[in-house]
Amino acid sequence: MTSTIEGQPASASAVSASAAAPAGEAEVLRPHAEHAFAAELAALAAQDDRPRPERWRLSPWAVATYLLGGTLPDGTVISPKYVGPRRIVEVAVTTLATDRALLLLGVPGTAKTWVSEHLAAAVSGDSTLLVQGTAGTPEEAIRYGWNYAQLLAHGPSRDALVPSPVMRAMSDGMTARVEELTRIPADVQDTLITILSEKTLPIPELGQEVQAVRGFNLIATANNRDRGVNDLSSALRRRFNTVILPLPESADAEVDIVSRRVDQIGRSLDLPTGPEGIDEIRRVVTVFRELRDGVTADGRTKVKSPSGTLSTAEAISVVTNGLALATHFGDGVLRPGDVAAGILGAVVRDPAADRVIWQEYLEAVVRERDGWKDFYRACREVSA
Numbered sequence: 475m476t477s478t479i480e481g482q483p484a485s486a487s488a489v490s491a492s493a494a495a496p497a498g499e500a501e502v503l504r505p506h507a508e509h510a511f512a513a514e515l516a517a518l519a520a521q522d523d524r525p526r527p528e529r530w531r532l533s534p535w536a537v538a539t540y541l542l543g544g545t546l547p548d549g550t551v552i553s554p555k556y557v558g559p560r561r562i563v564e565v566a567v568t569t570l571a572t573d574r575a576l577l578l579l580g581v582p583g584t585a586k587t588w589v590s591e592h593l594a595a596a597v598s599g600d601s602t603l604l605v606q607g608t609a610g611t612p613e614e615a616i617r618y619g620w621n622y623a624q625l626l627a628h629g630p631s632r633d634a635l636v637p638s639p640v641m642r643a644m645s646d647g648m649t650a651r652v653e654e655l656t657r658i659p660a661d662v663q664d665t666l667i668t669i670l671s672e673k674t675l676p677i678p679e680l681g682q683e684v685q686a687v688r689g690f691n692l693i694a695t696a697n698n699r700d701r702g703v704n705d706l707s708s709a710l711r712r713r714f715n716t717v718i719l720p721l722p723e724s725a726d727a728e729v730d731i732v733s734r735r736v737d738q739i740g741r742s743l744d745l746p747t748g749p750e751g752i753d754e755i756r757r758v759v760t761v762f763r764e765l766r767d768g769v770t771a772d773g774r775t776k777v778k779s780p781s782g783t784l785s786t787a788e789a790i791s792v793v794t795n796g797l798a799l800a801t802h803f804g805d806g807v808l809r810p811g812d813v814a815a816g817i818l819g820a821v822v823r824d825p826a827a828d829r830v831i832w833q834e835y836l837e838a839v840v841r842e843r844d845g846w847k848d849f850y851r852a853c854r855e856v857s858a
Contacts, residue, residue, distance in 0.1 A: 503742065506602060507555075507595035514540065515596065517550040527571045529647040529689025530597050534567045537596040541567075541589070555592045556585055557731050562717060563589075569715040570597055570649065575670050575692040577655070577714035583785020584719040586695040587653060593693055594649040603639040607654035616640050616652070616665045617675060630679045637684075640666075640692065641675055647689025655694040656703035663710055666692070670713035699783060721786065725771065728759045728786055735790045736797065745794075745801050751808030755793055757849055758813055761840075762789050765821060765831075770839055777835050780821050780828040792816035814852035832857065 508515065515531070518540055524533035532540065539546075541563045543554030556563060569576045570593065578586040594601040605615050618641050624634035643650035655663060669675055673686040694714065697703065706714075722728035733755050740746070762784040764770050768777060782788070796812035804812065822828040836857070840850045 507591045508599055508601055511540075511553075511555075511592075511595070514550070514552050515599070517546060517548075518552065518596075521546050521548060521550075527689065529687075530571075531599045532596055534564075534571055537567045537593065538563050540596045541592055556589055557722070557727060557734075558585075558720070562719065565715075566593065566717045569717070570691045570693070572715075573673070573691075574715045575666075575694065575713055577711075577716045578693065578695045578719055579698050579716050580719035581699045581721065581785065582697055582783045583787035584721055585786075586697075586719055589719065590651050590653070590693045590695050594651055597691075598643075598648040598689070600648060601651070603643045603648055603650045605639055605650070605652045607652060607656070607658040609657060609659065611658045611662055613662050613665050614638065616662065616669075618677065632680065632682075635677070635680075640669060641684055643692070644669070644673075644675060644684055644686040644690050647687040650690075650692045652692065652694040654697065656696040656706065658704065660704045660707065663704065664707060667707075667710055667713060670710075721766075725756070725759055725763055728763065728789070729756050731786055732759060732789050732793060736793045739790070739794050740797055743794075743798070745797050746806050751793070751797065751800075754796065754808045754810065754813050755789075757810070757846070758789050758792055758817060761817060761835075762786075762820075764839065765835060775839060777839060778831045780823065780831045782820060782823040782828070784820060788820045792820055810849040810852040811855075814849070815856045817853065818856050829857075 502509075518532055518536045522533050522536040524535050526533045530537075538560070539552055541554070541556050542560055544552050546552065566576055566578070566589070576593075578590055580586055591601045594603070605611070614636075616638055618638050619636040620630075621634050621636055624631070628634065637645070640650045640652075642648070652658075652666075669686075670692065673690070675684045675686075677683060696706070722731060729752075733752060736751075736755070760771060764777060765779055766784045768779045769775065770777065792813055793808070793816075795816045796808055799812040800806055800808050818832070821832050836850065836853055840846055840853065843850075
């Protein structure tokens with residue numbers, strides 16, 4: 475199965491933006507999806523004559539087209555945001571049209587955040603109703619907090635209440651997002667159980683509740699490989715329909731993902747992009763895939779895998795950093811020396827064990843590969 479990258483920050487099996495941000499967003503480093511792709515969303519809405527769930531901006535078919543790309547009847551080209559199996563996107567979109575929440579699960583770099591953002595942008599026109607999960611995320615981030623000046627002056631009231639992004643989504647029939655759900659402490663995670671099962675959020679201090687209106691749903695993302703995560707309770711997991719986002723199936727698919735995303739990031743940073751760097755992109759992807767899979771592309775040589783994930787998102791970061799080096803300290807053309815240090819940093823996470831694995835791979839695989847002599851020398855130089 476072909477797949478994607480994690481939205482970058484990430485990862486994501488993402489692709490280039492084809493629409494400029496609104497005037498007020500022109501200087502924003504990373505516009506929200508609904509702004510960066512406003513022209514595509516507007517074109518889809520104008521030609522979308524299929525049934526739409528309550529308060530959805532687009533029909534499920536149009537949302538899937540926005541994610542996967544295509545050409546509309548009037549010739550408008552919709553760029554793909556996710557490169558991967560169509561059925562995965564269709565299942566995710568269909569889930570949001572039901573009363574079950576969506577959990578995007580996968581290893582780092584599989585575009586979970588990227589897909590989550592674009593789904594919310596296409597469904598609700600607003601991807602900013604976001605709770606970022608961390609070990610310190612409090613219950614108030616999911617439920618509500620208080621304006622303590624108002625609270626002390628006038629006591630508990632709706633005016634003193636500060637709604638969370640989830641509460642706002644419930645009130646307005648929008649899509650809320652919870653990133654890195656398994657990094658949130660288990661007792662805080664379970665705050666979602668009543669919201670997802672009863673579609674209500676009690677406010678006991680006021681003797682009131684907020685009931686979700688039609689159109690409300692929630693997308694959560696979770697990493698199934700990171701350390702330091704908090705497993706979801708069975709009660710909470712039952713409230714989600716889980717969709718697993720796979721890594722890219724083929725090298726060509728991953729090269730396409732990386733090159734598209736690097737092109738997008740490069741244009742936002744005023745870095746020159748072009749076909750000259752495709753050989754280095756393919757080299758970075760090949761190295762990452764072989765070390766990740768534990769075998770060379772031809773299947774003839776087994777190699778040891780380092781401790782890092784070596785995701786597509788990390789490949790994008792390595793190439794983007796190399797492009798910046800080539801631009802500011804070279805001739806603007808991506809070369810082996812521009813990506814060598816980034817690859818070393820991505821591969822060698824454990825200075826003791828990973829360095830040995832990297833050195834063995836350089837000598838046994840890279841050194842013997844035709845056309846890779848410059849890359850071998852560059853890697854040896856930064857590894858010394």
